[in-house]
Every structure is written in C-alpha cells, then in structure tokens.
Amino acid sequence: MELRSPVVIVSAFGRGHWLAAALSREGIKTTLLDVSSKLGVWPSEDLEGPFGFFRNERINESQMERLYSDDSFEELHNGFTLWLPEGPLECKGPLTKFKIDSSSLSPQVKEVLLSTANDKLQRAVSRNVTSFDFDQSWLLHFAHQLAGTTFKPNALAATEGEALPLFSSFLVRQATRDGLEKSFAWLRDKGVEVIKPQKIVDASFGAGKTVTGLEIAGENQGLLKLEQLVWMLSSEETYFLNDRLGKYFFNEGPLESEWCWVRYRVSLQSCSERNSLPLHTVLLDDVNSPWTHENMMVLQRTSSAEQFDVWMRIPTVQRFNKEYLTNRSLRMKEILLRRMSLAQPEVLSFPQEYYYTYAQLGAPRFPVFSAKQNSRRGRVAYGNLHLDGPEVWPHFAWTAMFSRSELSLMHIQNWWKEKLLKEQKEKRKEAGL
Secondary structure: OEEEEEEEEEEEOOHHHHHHHHHOOOOEEEEEEEHHOOOOOOOOHHOOOOOOEEEEOOOOHHHHHHOOOOOHHHHHHHHOOEEEEEEEEOOOOOOOHHHHHOOOHHHHHHHOOOOOOOOOOHHHHOOOOOHHHHHHHHHHHHHHHHHOOOOHHHHHHHHHOOOOOOOOOOEOOOOOOHHHHHHHHHHHHHEEEEEOEEEEEEEEEEEEOOOEEEEEOOOEEEEEEEEEEOOOOOHHHHHHHHHHHHHHHHHOOOOOOEEEEEEEEEEEEHHHHHHHEEEEEEOOOOOOOOOHHEEEEEEEOOOOOEEEEEEEEHHHHHHOOHHHHHHHHHHHHHHHHHOOOOOOOOOEEEEEHOOOOOHHHHHOOOOEHHHHHHHOOOOOOOEEEEEOOOOOOEOOOOHHHHHHHHHHHHHHHHHHHHHHHHHHHHHHHHHHO
16 A cells, blocks of 8 residues: 655654644645654653743744643743752742842843843853853753753853743643643644554665655555655664664664653652642752752652652663662652651652663653764754754753754745745646746
C-alpha cells in the first residue's frame, strides 16, 4: 500500500503538534507519526517535566490554542518561585520589586531579567556577562541554566543558550495520558492526519540527498511518500526507535548527554512550610555550589496534598545506578528536613531508571549536553530534513520549542510557495501560454 503526504512530522510526547496544525492551516497536507509508545516506559509526569510554561509576548494565539488542546494549565499568582536559603523569591509577588531592588544584582542585569532593558543594553550585558561578579549576575546565569539543554558551570551559564523569562506569568499543569489524546483529537480537527505506527521500518532516499519516504508498519502500513520531513527525535531516541534510521540521519552515532533530569515521588507531612509551597518551587540550597543533584531541586505538587514530585539533574552515566539514586535520595531528604523540620520526608518511589533497564526506557526524557558536543548538534545530511527536539532546542521551556517550530514552518512555507509556482509555470507551458 502506498501512502502520500507532502509533509511528514515524526513526533513523540506532544512535540511538533503546533507545527502540524500551522502547516495544515496553510493548506499543506501534513501527516504526524507519533512514536511516543516506542520510546520507553514513561508515566505522564515524566513526559511533562519540571519546567512549566512562561507566557510572554513571544507566544501567539495559535500556540496558546495548542497548549490548551492538552491538559489545562494553572497560573501561579506569585509567579515562578525560588526557595533560597534566606527565604523565597517570588517573581510576581507583592515583595518582588523590593527583593530585586535590595539584591546584590547589578542594575543592568536587573533590567535584562525584568525585560525592561533596550536591545542595545541586552546585547551589551550578553557580551560582557562574565565581567560581572557572580553575586551581581547569578540570577541571569540561573535563568539560562535551569531548563537549558547545554550545561555550563554556574558563572558561565549565561554564555550559552537563552534565558527563561522568569518574571513573566508562570503556569504549570498535571499532565495525563488523556491530555495527549485530546491533543491528537485537536490535530485531527485541524485537518492533520495522525498515525501511530507499530514501527517505522525503513526510509527511502532520492537524488540530491533527499528523503523520499518512510516505510511504516501497523494499521496504516506501506511506504509513506513525502517531500519534507520534520524529525522531532534526538539522535539517541532515533537509535532506540530503529538503529537503521539512526545510522541514516545521525551517522556519527547517538549523542549521549552529560546530564539528565530524574524524578522522585516524595511524601511530606503537613507543616507550615509544606502547606505554603506553591504548585511549583525550585529549592536552591547553595547559590554558589553547582546547580545539580540535590543542591537544586524542583518541587511540584501532585493531586495528593502529601505527595510531591522532586526533580533533580544528575550525571547521565549514573541514571541506572541504584546505589547512586539511593544516596541522592538520602541527601535530598536531609535538605528537605532542614528546610521543613516537621515534614518527615519519605521517598515513595524512585526515578523510572531505578526500576527499568535501558532496553525498557531508552534515552533520558530531558537530556542536558556538554558544550563540547555543540558541533554535533543539529547537523543534517539531507536537504529536505528538518531537525527538531532536545538536541536543537536551547532549553526545554515551551518558548524554545515554538521558536524552533516557527523556523521549520518558515522553511516549509517557502518550499511550498516555490513548489506551487513551479507547478503553475508547468501548467502554463503545457497550455501553450
């Protein structure tokens, strides 16, 4: 059986849904192949991650529609919250201006963080960020590193990637499987064909280094012919999905991350500190120590008042080491107990990596790469292949995902216009006009 679609998006975990809808809205037939179920045993909480959603002027109406096609978000009235040793810093609370004004941050850094700096000042701070003392600039470095896909030491973090708009409106949600299914229904309503193949068996190629089709197995099986391919998986996810496809698209091999995020489920007993925690809190134990392991933890409320998800960033090489994960949990409990003496923290479940093997889980959900690996990220060998996903995003927040999809949209729109113009010229020629 032969299938055909001008544009094919290979997606997982909700990636690329906005792009698919945007292409369909332009009248470009688009097919989305969802391979989420083929990339490991992951609960909904692990699909969502610990980064929330910062809403700012870069997010347009169609992107907001995409976000709310899934599980609903809840806005935190006091914004993004950092729990520092000296107390909480709420980025939209009544004391925010006072705390920022009285902080040791430099005036220029404050302006950049608060989005009040003009373009010239933003560029100047970006170029010279390492000339500031760390206590004058640490929050800007933190804004770059928290959700970043590239790891650099604290005092160099702002030299890589993009900063999260920490002082924008901040929203979080509790993800469910039903939410992802709702998003598929939304895509179908937009005219996108959604296929969940049992397997992507192989790919076909044409002249001029182009991908011409994907062979899929399942309810819709056969060669799916295409003209433009958007690949939303990392190289490691691709190799886990199908080693052959990995060699085609990432012939240098899978790019293994230096760090990754893992999630513990923890119980905290009722006490004043626990009860005052917002839906999402970043606990930073020591600003001057590396923002990894239990020194930087993201605490997220669940549907149970006593249960919290605790995320931390650990070396990828340790993700399946049970002893290592256990030791991290003990140190995590010490810090939580120090901050909340009556909470009696207990680990209810360890990260998925504690219970499953690599063969069952595959690549980490939120990989963080070494800056030394930058030269290998985003390289393509085919003219009609558009890479998207963790290896090419500057960070894991929605703004970065949408920005990359906007770039793919622009390239494919330009290709589509040229294709239609060429077809019109050929018709005129055949008609003798």
